Amino acid sequence: MREITFSDPHRQKHFNLFNHMNHPHYCICVNVDITKLLPYLKSREIMFTPAVVYLISRVANEIPSFRQRIRGEKVIEYERVNPSFSVNTKVSDVFSFCEVEYQVSASAFIQSAKAQMKRMEEHPVLEDQERDDYLFLSSLPWVSFTGLTHAMHYHPCDSVPRITWGKYFEEGDKIKMPLSLQVHHALVDGRHIGQYYMRWEALAADPLGWLAEM
Numbered sequence: 001m002r003e004i005t006f007s008d009p010h011r012q013k014h015f016n017l018f019n020h021m022n023h024p025h026y027c028i029c030v031n032v033d034i035t036k037l038l039p040y041l042k043s044r045e046i047m048f049t050p051a052v053v054y055l056i057s058r059v060a061n062e063i064p065s066f067r068q069r070i071r072g073e074k075v076i077e078y079e080r081v082n083p084s085f086s087v088n089t090k091v092s093d094v095f096s097f098c099e100v101e102y103q104v105s106a107s108a109f110i111q112s113a114k115a116q117m118k119r120m121e122e123h124p125v126l127e128d129q130e131r132d133d134y135l136f137l138s139s140l141p142w143v144s145f146t147g148l149t150h151a152m153h154y155h156p157c158d159s160v161p162r163i164t165w166g167k168y169f170e171e172g173d174k175i176k177m178p179l180s181l182q183v184h185h186a187l188v189d190g191r192h193i194g195q196y197y198m199r200w201e202a203l204a205a206d207p208l209g210w211l212a213e214m
Helices: 009-019 037-043 048-062 106-122 190-204 207-211
Strands: 002-004 025-033 068-071 074-077 082-087 096-099 134-140 162-166 169-171 174-184
Touching (some): 025 190, 037 048, 037 207, 048 106, 048 134, 048 162, 048 190, 048 207, 082 106, 096 106, 174 190
Parallel strands (some): 082 134
Antiparallel strands (some): 002 074, 025 174, 068 074, 162 174
C-alpha cells in the first residue's frame, strides 16, 4: 500500500471536485460478450461463478484506479485488492458474503473460491466490512438487468467499487451478460471504465489463455 500524490494539477482538481460531492458515484452497465467463455467453462466443467469472480478481480487489479481508495483527503493504492462476493445459502433465503484472497493463478483462485463458497453456504456471514482493500461483487442470475444501484454509506462516503453480473442471454449468434460497474468518480473516470470493459472482453474471448492449467 502506498499514498498517491497527483502531480498533474488538473488531475488534482478533478479529484477535489468529485470527492466533495454528496453523491460522487456513478454506475455503468454493459452487456459483455461471453460467447467463447461460457462453452469453454461448460466443456471443462469449470464453475461459472468463481471463474467470473476471478476475471472481474483480475481486470480490476490490472487497472490502478480500481485499487485506489480515499481516506479523508488522501488517496492510497493497494498492491492487490480482494473480492468479496455474494453467494446463496442453504440456511436462509438471503445471501452471504464470501471473501477470497485474490491470486494471479486462475486455477489456484478458483479452487480456493469453490471451497470458501461451500463454507459460506452452510455458515453465512453478513458483518459490515470495515477494510477497504475489497472489491464488492454480487450477482443477479435471475434477470438480465440494464441498470443497477447499490446500497452503501454516503456519509462518510466509501470508494470501494461495486461490480455485479446478471443472467446471460442470447443476442443473435452471441451470448451476452450484463456487467455493471459502480465506482467513485474522484478515482475512476470514463477512460478507466472503458479500459476495464475492453480488457474484460479481451480475456473472455481467449479463455484458453488464462484457464489452460485447469
